[in-house]
Amino acid sequence: MAEAASGPRAGSAPWFLSAPALLLFLGLLVIPLALTAVLSFHSFDGTRGVLPDFTARNYLEVFSDPYYYEIFLRTAGLALAVTLLSVLFGVPETIILSRMKAPWRGIFLIVILGPLLVSVVVRTLGWAILMGNNGLINAGLRALGLTDEPVRLLFTMTGVVIALTHVLMPFMVISVWASLQKLDPQVENAGLSFGAAPFTVFRRVILPQILPGILSGGIIVFALAASAFATPAILGGRRLKVVATAAYDEFLSTLNWPLGASIAILLLVANVIVIAGFNRWLERRYAQVFEG
Amino acid sequence: MRKNGLLSLVYHAIFIAFILAPLVVVVLVSFTGKGYISLPTDGFSLRWFRAIGGATELVNAFWISLWLGLASATVAVVLAVPAALALVRYRFPGRGVLAAFFMSPLMIPHVVLGVAFLRFFTTVGVSGSFAWLALTHVVVVMPYALRLVLASATGLDRDAEKAALSLGANRMTAFRRIVLPLILPGVVGGWMLAFIQSFDELTMTVFVATPGTTTLPVAMYNQIAQTIDPLVASVSTVLIAGTVVLMVLLDRLVGLDRVLIGKG
Numbered sequence: 001m002a003e004a005a006s007g008p009r010a011g012s013a014p015w016f017l018s019a020p021a022l023l024l025f026l027g028l029l030v031i032p033l034a035l036t037a038v039l040s041f042h043s044f045d046g047t048r049g050v051l052p053d054f055t056a057r058n059y060l061e062v063f064s065d066p067y068y069y070e071i072f073l074r075t076a077g078l079a080l081a082v083t084l085l086s087v088l089f090g091v092p093e094t095i096i097l098s099r100m101k102a103p104w105r106g107i108f109l110i111v112i113l114g115p116l117l118v119s120v121v122v123r124t125l126g127w128a129i130l131m132g133n134n135g136l137i138n139a140g141l142r143a144l145g146l147t148d149e150p151v152r153l154l155f156t157m158t159g160v161v162i163a164l165t166h167v168l169m170p171f172m173v174i175s176v177w178a179s180l181q182k183l184d185p186q187v188e189n190a191g192l193s194f195g196a197a198p199f200t201v202f203r204r205v206i207l208p209q210i211l212p213g214i215l216s217g218g219i220i221v222f223a224l225a226a227s228a229f230a231t232p233a234i235l236g237g238r239r240l241k242v243v244a245t246a247a248y249d250e251f252l253s254t255l256n257w258p259l260g261a262s263i264a265i266l267l268l269v270a271n272v273i274v275i276a277g278f279n280r281w282l283e284r285r286y287a288q289v290f291e292g
Numbered sequence: 293m294r295k296n297g298l299l300s301l302v303y304h305a306i307f308i309a310f311i312l313a314p315l316v317v318v319v320l321v322s323f324t325g326k327g328y329i330s331l332p333t334d335g336f337s338l339r340w341f342r343a344i345g346g347a348t349e350l351v352n353a354f355w356i357s358l359w360l361g362l363a364s365a366t367v368a369v370v371l372a373v374p375a376a377l378a379l380v381r382y383r384f385p386g387r388g389v390l391a392a393f394f395m396s397p398l399m400i401p402h403v404v405l406g407v408a409f410l411r412f413f414t415t416v417g418v419s420g421s422f423a424w425l426a427l428t429h430v431v432v433v434m435p436y437a438l439r440l441v442l443a444s445a446t447g448l449d450r451d452a453e454k455a456a457l458s459l460g461a462n463r464m465t466a467f468r469r470i471v472l473p474l475i476l477p478g479v480v481g482g483w484m485l486a487f488i489q490s491f492d493e494l495t496m497t498v499f500v501a502t503p504g505t506t507t508l509p510v511a512m513y514n515q516i517a518q519t520i521d522p523l524v525a526s527v528s529t530v531l532i533a534g535t536v537v538l539m540v541l542l543d544r545l546v547g548l549d550r551v552l553i554g555k556g
Contacts, residue, residue, distance in 0.1 A: 014387070018378045020371050022375075032405075035411045099296050114548075117539060119494070119512075120494060121494055121528075124314075234517065271401055
């Protein structure tokens with residue numbers, strides 16, 4: 001929010017106007033998160049339930065138990081893979097999109113971004129239908145004579161990565177699109193008219209200018225992939241647990257709430273560190289770009 | 293600006309196919325006449341659309357989601373409008389922090405919010421309450437409403453409002469007759485976006501939903517987790533159709549690119 005606010009004397013008016021929202025947020029955001037943080041330091045006993053003591057045992061367990069260790073590693077790997085794929089495939093598509101003529105540009109932008117408004121359950125259901133052993137992907141591969149055995153996608157990491165890339169791709173396109181809109185097309189033409197090869201123009205002229213957009217798109221996709229629930233839960237099955245589904249299981253199956261709370265708090269802290277740290281780095285790195 | 297070559301257009305076609313494939317396959321499968329997931333190879337059937345009427349759990353969940361979306365979007369907009377005016381019109385200490393605080397639910401993973409609300413609900417003893425569930429949805433969807441209201445309130449010409457005030461209109465009248473009509477596209481767009489976000493929300497709600505407050509995404513998730521049948525596909529098709537209608541409305545009102553990309 002860089003817009004300059006007007007009005008010489010503020011006084012209590014802005015606080016009065018934002019009081020209702022502020023009260024709701026204090027009551028239903030700050031307090032629940034604080035309760036969860038406290039809960040994560042309680043201990044849990046199989047027969048007596050949650051004990052109101054103060055211990056770091058849950059955190060130690062998450063860090064030392066290879067089971068949870070693996071879940072955090074798998075989640076990071078999933079988020080990284082989804083981020084790389086959405087950069088690799090989303091950036092060229094957004095550039096192609098920006099070069100299209102008036103009606104098509106808008107139409108395809110809506111086709112790509114529209115699925116954001118469709119429930120993630122519906123989008124994941126589509127992938128589950130496509131990926132089954134008798135699903136369309138395998139039928140297509142068989143028809144082309146590429147495989148005899150069905151390729152296992154459902155309940156594999158590959159399947160989760162593909163579907164989650166689809167679910168989060170719009171965020172990458174939005175971010176790159178926004179940075180492409182600021183680009184002056186004449187600069188590209190200048191490079192070409194001076195005899196530079198198209199790829200050189202891309203690498204030396206376009207890429208440096210849209211890099212902030214790619215990076216901020218990447219961080220959004222990474223953060224959302226790391227905390228995704230529905231897609232890994234439906235396509236990953238019971239075995240391929242990620243942080244979000246592990247927290248869900250602790251709360252609603254195992255009923256070890258303190259441990260589930262510590263997993264959630266760790267996810268939140270990691271999320272905030274990654275986003276805030278990245279934003280700070282981006283602002284310092286691209287201070288000139290933003291000011292110019 | 294350079295034109296796209298043939299290779300680019302082929303890439304574009306494949307990309308669009310990838311984006312649309314899962315949605316198209318859901319729609320196709322929902323027209324099957326068979327009792328299992330399959331493409332309607334021998335004629336289209338409305339069997340699974342008729343079956344929606346008999347699926348009481350899903351129908352009830354739909355109504356809960358609908359009321360939840362209407363209630364939380366409305367409350368979110370009622371809170372977001374004065375908050376947006378405060379942020380746009382006044383320069384005061386803490387303004388940046390307040391704006392960041394109101395936007396913070398976007399940065400918190402929904403699974404963390406779900407855990408936090410579940411803990412809060414059991415501590416306070418309000419599990420299963422529709423009103424409390426709606427309030428948690430307000431927290432989650434308010435940033436979306438606030439963003440669009442902020443965009444429409446920024447750079448608003450205040451002369452008409454000042455004229456009304458100097459001619460003796462009180463602040464409420466000036467707001468109702470002058471400011472509100474001017475920011476209405478942002479308010480309506482914000483309301484619709486908030487409604488969609490609430491209606492679609494799964495990850496947070498799945499933690500706090502009780503048998504009496506099971507929303508449609510939660511009911512569908514629970515069903516899909518057990519078995520995938522053409523019924524969830526036909527319900528999904530109805531949802532996709534509804535989303536397309538809302539998208540057209542949003543596009544007419546505020547411009548869809550503005551809603552989705554979030555540029556004022």
